[in-house]
Amino acid sequence: MTTSLVTGATAGIGREFALQLAARGDDLVLVARDLARLEALAAELRAAHGVDVEVLPADLTDRRALGAVAERVASTERPVDLVVNNAGFSLKGSFLEHDITQEEAQFDVLARAVLVLSHAAGRAMRERGRGAIVNVSSVASFIASGAYSASxxxxxxxSEGLASELAGSGVTVTALCPGFTHTEFHQRADVDMSRLPEFVWLDAPRLVRDALADVAKGKVVSVPSPLYKAAVAALRVIPRPLVRATSRSAHRPSSVAGTGR
Structure with missing residues (x-):
């Protein structure tokens, strides 16, 4: 039986990962801050799919809580076969408008938690000779749009570096880089995205199906949809001064650096 651990599991892309992994028969370890929502989702998945679901409430900005999640990931008695590092949030407005404690909290969730859990998972999985790590990144990782983009x-x-380090070990690492996705991500950041045309938006169920297919193929960077594949291909070759120039609008106070989760 496969066991998958998903962070940020109660909403958005993380919830969709939990739904699809349970539907294919994986036992789950669900990580998020809200215990009530975790327990409600766990009950739903147990009833619908008959899988074992463990809930692990944790605020990933808290190093002790993050350490507990890392211990669960590294367990040899109850091995985790797939880790989905999905937890994240974005801040409304520009980098210099925020209190530094807000930026540190965002960095802790977006980057430090991925570092710690990828390290724990990579070591444990390499020892067993099997496993997969999915780190939910963003198309924003290819632009220049503040601390969210940098994280x-x-x-x-x-993810690319760890994938190279684990090549041939039986363990794969995939950076999932979605663009704007229909979830509650932007509502939680209090950002109005209504001006964006519908064609730029991704459907979370399709996104996750495609991502899991890429994981099965051992793909290192997974970019969903032809639109965002083309955008990333262009961003990889466009001179960086032009990338910076086209990214400036993301620094306006009314904007948000995130794409969608």
Missing amino acids: KSYVTVL
Whole structure:
């Protein structure tokens, strides 16, 4: 029986991962801050799919709580076969408008938690000779749009480096880089995204199905949809001064650096 651990499991892309992994028969370890929502989701998945679901409430900005999640990931008695590092949030407005404690909290969730859990998972899985790590990054990792973009760039590059380190070990690492996705992500950040045309938005169920297919293929960077594949291909070759120029609008006070989760 496969066991999958998902952080940020109660909403958005994380919830969709939990739903699809349970539907395929995986036992689950669900990580999020809200215990009530965790327990409600766990009960739903047990009833619908008959899988074992463990809830692990944790605020990933808290190093002790993050350490407890890392211990669960590294367990040899109850091994985790797939880790989905999905937890995240974005801040409304620009980098210099925020109190530094807000930026530190965002960095802790977006980057430090991925570092710690990827390290724990990579070691444990390499020892067993099997496993997969999915780090939810963003198309924003290829642009220059404040601390959110920088943190996501860190996640993408960390994933690529770890994938190279684990090559041939039986363990894969995938950076999932979605664009704007229909979830509650932007509502929680209090950002009005209504001006964006519908064609730029991704459907979370399709996104996760495609991501899991890429994980099965051992793909290192997974970019969903032809639109965002083309955008990332262009961003990889466009001169960085032009990338910076086209990213400036993301620094306006009314904007948010995140894409969607």
